[in-house]
Amino acid sequence: MQAWSEGERLHLGAEAEVISGTWHGRPAVLKKRRPRGWRHPDLDASLTKKRMTNEIKLTIWLARRGAPVPAIWDVDIEESKIIMERIExxxxxxxxxxxxxxxxxxxxxxxxxxxxxxxxxxxxxxxxxxxxxxxxxxxxxxxxxxxxxxxxxxxxxxxxxxxxxxxxxxxxxxxxxxxxxxxxxxxxxxxxxxxxxxxxxxxxxxxxxxxxxxxxxxxxxxxxx
Ligand SMILES: Nc1ncnc2c1ncn2[C@@H]1O[C@H](COP(=O)(O)OP(=O)(O)OP(=O)(O)O)[C@@H](O)[C@H]1O
Ligand SMILES: [Mg+2]
Incomplete structure (x- = not known):
């Protein structure tokens, strides 16, 4: 069985696409950062990576301290993907x-x-x-x-x-x-x-x-x- 099972798209913005699904059967979302055409590809890739790493690090730290943020369940930095708890x-x-x-x-x-x-x-x-x-x-x-x-x-x-x-x-x-x-x-x-x-x-x-x-x-x- 695949861990991630994909459902409908919830959001398509300038920076990110968010897709609803399940992760090991639990309600989850997949957030993918989108490449931004107008920036130089190298700069774009490094900015994307920086923002994503930031989001992951601080969200996990806050969750650990009991602050109200979604739990992060899986990350793929190279592919710019985060799988996290879906907030209904x-x-x-x-x-x-x-x-x-x-x-x-x-x-x-x-x-x-x-x-x-x-x-x-x-x-x-x-x-x-x-x-x-x-x-x-x-x-x-x-x-x-x-x-x-x-x-x-x-x-x-x-x-x-x-x-x-x-x-x-x-x-x-x-x-x-x-x-x-x-x-x-x-x-x-x-x-x-x-x-x-x-x-x-x-x-x-x-x-x-x-x-x-x-x-x-x-x-x-x-x-x-
Ligand atoms: N964990 C989650 N549970 C439920 N819905 C979510 C979750 N994460 C994101 N979403 C939905 O997806 C939308 C976009 O997510 P997010 O704010 O993280 O992306 P963004 O960086 O603002 O994207 P963009 O800048 O491209 O608009 C949110 O406003 C929310 O409706
Ligand atoms: Mg947003």
């Missing part, structure tokens, strides 16, 4: 559009982001497409190709700022969404206490990241970036 559910963008969200869900989104940050990882591409809401309404963060280990406040503040901008631009009718996300972000530190050291140093506390977010927002307001 839909991206936050759809949940908001269909008006299926509530306060608790948005608070839990904030907590999920904070779990990454408590483990010294910033996401790097925190859009409402990259936050999946599973069948039990738990948020799961995916697509960590641009994430990095981080100890400086700025990267964490930027993650929250990016999400804020997206919520404002794409979901203007979802009032107060970001306030709820930030409430959850702070509440997790109140529940769990100070973050534990990660390899490389101490991740910053939620209250300091929130102060930095305010500074970033002022900077953008007065200087446009």
């Amino acid at each position: 559910g839909k991206p936050l963008i759809e949940v908001l559009r269909n008006n299926e969200h509530d306060e608790e869900l948005l608070i839990n989104v904030g907590k999920a982001i904070r779990e990454l940050h408590r483990n010294a990882v910033n996401h790097g591409d925190l859009s409402t497409n990259n936050i999946l809401i599973d069948k039990n309404r738990n948020p799961v963060l995916i697509d960590l190709g641009l994430s990095s280990r981080e100890y400086d406040l700025e990267g964490f503040g930027i993650d929250l700022h990016v999400l804020h901008e997206i919520l404002r631009a794409s979901h203007p009718d979802v009032k107060g969404a970001m306030d709820l996300v930030l409430r959850g972000y702070q509440e997790l530190d109140e529940e769990l206490g100070k973050p534990q050291p990660a390899p490389g140093g101490m991740p910053p506390e939620a209250k300091d990241v929130l102060k930095r977010l305010e500074q970033i927002m002022m900077r953008v307001r007065y200087h446009g970036g």
